[in-house]
Amino acid sequence: MPLHTFYYHAFGLNIHSELEIPPLMESKCTSIPDVTIKRGEVSITGLDKPKKSTPFFQTCKDQLWLNVPDIARFLVRDGNSIVVEAYPGSDEQSIRLYLLGSCIGTILHQRKTLVMHGNAVRFGDQCVIFAGHSGAGKSTLAAAFHKRGHEILADDVCAIDAEGRVAPGLPQLKLWQDAARKLEIDTGELERIRLQVEKYTFPLSESVSEHLPVAAIYILSSHNRDEFEIQQIKGMQKFNPLKNNTYRMGILEGLGLKTEHLGLCSKLAGRIDLARIIRPNDGFKLQQLLELIEADLQEKGIVAA
Amino acid sequence: MSEGIFWLASYPKSGNTWTRAFIANLRHEEPNEEVDINTLHTGAIASCRGWIDEVLGFDSADLSHDEIDLLRPAIYRWHAREANDGGYHKVHDAYTYLPNGEALIPAEATAGALYIMRNPLDVAISFAHHSNCSIDQSIENMGTPDFTFCGNTRRMTNQLRQKLLSWSAHVESWADASEINRLVVRYEDMRNDSLATFTRMCSFLGLPDDEYSVQIALDNCAFDKLQQQEKEKGFSEKAPHHESFFRKGKVGDWQETLTPEQIDRIVNDHHTVMKRFGYLDGSGNPVTALPLDRVS
Numbered sequence: 001m002p003l004h005t006f007y008y009h010a011f012g013l014n015i016h017s018e019l020e021i022p023p024l025m026e027s028k029c030t031s032i033p034d035v036t037i038k039r040g041e042v043s044i045t046g047l048d049k050p051k052k053s054t055p056f057f058q059t060c061k062d063q064l065w066l067n068v069p070d071i072a073r074f075l076v077r078d079g080n081s082i083v084v085e086a087y088p089g090s091d092e093q094s095i096r097l098y099l100l101g102s103c104i105g106t107i108l109h110q111r112k113t114l115v116m117h118g119n120a121v122r123f124g125d126q127c128v129i130f131a132g133h134s135g136a137g138k139s140t141l142a143a144a145f146h147k148r149g150h151e152i153l154a155d156d157v158c159a160i161d162a163e164g165r166v167a168p169g170l171p172q173l174k175l176w177q178d179a180a181r182k183l184e185i186d187t188g189e190l191e192r193i194r195l196q197v198e199k200y201t202f203p204l205s206e207s208v209s210e211h212l213p214v215a216a217i218y219i220l221s222s223h224n225r226d227e228f229e230i231q232q233i234k235g236m237q238k239f240n241p242l243k244n245n246t247y248r249m250g251i252l253e254g255l256g257l258k259t260e261h262l263g264l265c266s267k268l269a270g271r272i273d274l275a276r277i278i279r280p281n282d283g284f285k286l287q288q289l290l291e292l293i294e295a296d297l298q299e300k301g302i303v304a305a
Numbered sequence: 306m307s308e309g310i311f312w313l314a315s316y317p318k319s320g321n322t323w324t325r326a327f328i329a330n331l332r333h334e335e336p337n338e339e340v341d342i343n344t345l346h347t348g349a350i351a352s353c354r355g356w357i358d359e360v361l362g363f364d365s366a367d368l369s370h371d372e373i374d375l376l377r378p379a380i381y382r383w384h385a386r387e388a389n390d391g392g393y394h395k396v397h398d399a400y401t402y403l404p405n406g407e408a409l410i411p412a413e414a415t416a417g418a419l420y421i422m423r424n425p426l427d428v429a430i431s432f433a434h435h436s437n438c439s440i441d442q443s444i445e446n447m448g449t450p451d452f453t454f455c456g457n458t459r460r461m462t463n464q465l466r467q468k469l470l471s472w473s474a475h476v477e478s479w480a481d482a483s484e485i486n487r488l489v490v491r492y493e494d495m496r497n498d499s500l501a502t503f504t505r506m507c508s509f510l511g512l513p514d515d516e517y518s519v520q521i522a523l524d525n526c527a528f529d530k531l532q533q534q535e536k537e538k539g540f541s542e543k544a545p546h547h548e549s550f551f552r553k554g555k556v557g558d559w560q561e562t563l564t565p566e567q568i569d570r571i572v573n574d575h576h577t578v579m580k581r582f583g584y585l586d587g588s589g590n591p592v593t594a595l596p597l598d599r600v601s
Contacts, residue, residue: 055379057362066362069376102363133355134366135461177459196369198459224545250359282545
């Protein structure tokens with residue numbers, strides 16, 4: 001039997017966990033949990049009748065089986081339970097990474113929360129999401145805004161509640177060595193996300209506790225030309241970009257939640273401004289990117305001119 | 306169930322994109338119009354992170370290059386089995402084996418590998434333009450036994466690390482991969498004897514190989530047409546510094562561009578493989594490409 005249960009609150013959820021998850025804020029609330037995280041046995045072969053099946057993940061209605069070789073197998077069920085079975089010799093740090101990524105993302109999907117693959121940055125009483133595929137520069141951009149005094153609500157996993165507000169996620173950003181250098185952040189003091197990679201955890205000293213409405217979403221991408229481009233996306237055109245930038249869409253499809261997700265996307269589409277920003281892929285040109293976004297936010301009246 | 310993946314394997318700057326443009330045109334429903342070079346949807350490159358991550362369900366970006374490589378064979382097996390995309394997948398990785406003895410590109414996931422090679426004397430020039438480096442640097446890279454693409458560990462790259470090895474080792478790794486079905490073609494034959502060479506490629510790849518279809522597709526992806534398209538609308542696969550992707554495409558450019566020292570160095574680094582594939586004559590002097598019947 002476990003000696004201790006850890007109580008956390010993040011993504012709008014009360015989480016009771018047998019595993020310690022340091023990046024999460026400990027919560028005093030020990031009442032009924034929304035989600036429990038337990039150690040236990042997880043099948044080596046996967047689910048009984050999976051809807052989608054690869055050697056690494058399998059999905060069916062309300063269940064995800066996730067197999068991260070040499071790290072752990074996870075079973076995520078019904079929007080309220082995660083069971084973890086570690087591979088011998090794996091480290092807790094690596095296990096936490098997948099717990100707080102694909103697993104918590106799936107819990108949120110199962111609870112019919114819209115989860116965007118993006119970072120949420122506070123602007124006044126609202127927030128703006130920077131979405132895009134891995135490597136698009138979401139965390140770098142969020143860190144740059146943080147340096148300018150903006151609070152960060154979410155990194156990578158961006159949960160949007162039924163009122164169209166972002167629920168604060170982890171009080172940290174994950175930054176690659178090169179991005180940290182660009183931002184003049186000394187990684188000597190930071191912990192690596194895993195010993196095997198040169199990506200670091202940048203802790204956020206202040207954390208936001210309230211949910212903040214999403215004012216705008218920017219989708220980040222790049223091209224091989226030298227100029228920046230910003231395309232405003234209107235009306236029905238908003239739908240596909242929101243769908244394509246949903247967190248772990250491949251998992252969501254197998255959970256049998258496509259119809260619900262469709263509804264969530266169209267509801268959000270009606271509430272937000274959406275634009276695509278294309279930057280030169282040759283060098284990040286962070287300063288210009290920040291100025292472009294700030295100018296656009298002023299034009300949209302999200303920040304004061 | 307599909308019967309495996311067809312790989313379009315080559316060292317960079319050896320004619321892979323031209324081959325993809327040809328395949329896209331050959332499969333195009335409207336033979337009277339050229340396929341847009343920015344929509345050559347022949348299949349993802351083997352090192353495409355998105356193609357890998359879609360099978361993982363978690364981010365490959367949180368794993369080291371070596372850790373990802375260990376997962377790649379299972380991912381290709383899954384794609385070969387499940388994804389009926391009919392894709393022809395480009396690959397720049399050399400044919401290598403993992404520390405556990407497994408091939409990175411598993412034979413059971415492979416329908417065939419078309420290996421496209423080009424005279425290293427011409428590759429050196431084109432590769433220098435592509436990489437925005439000097440020709441001497443590209444010669445150095447081509448002779449480096451553990452040369453890689455996207456091997457940076459300090460940032461995330463859109464593509465996975467690719468072990469290219471040296472140019473010679475790259476060629477030999479594929480040409481001698483006896484466990485897979487393969488066809489080796491030379492860029493010079495694709496240029497100089499297009500119809501016959503592309504017909505052989507089509508037969509191997511299970512594509513229509515009648516003269517009419519092959520000729521129309523060849524006309525639609527003629528080098529000047531690809532150049533014209535790039536001039537008009539740009540090419541998304543071009544490297545940022547690169548003036549144009551479809552630059553010269555010329556056979557034998559080395560005779561005008563390389564210095565005698567550069568030629569000597571390439572011949573010195575790669576003479577065994579150059580000899581084997583007809584890029585050196587009987588006396589060991591560099592030539593553009595000996596006729597196939599004179600290549601043993």
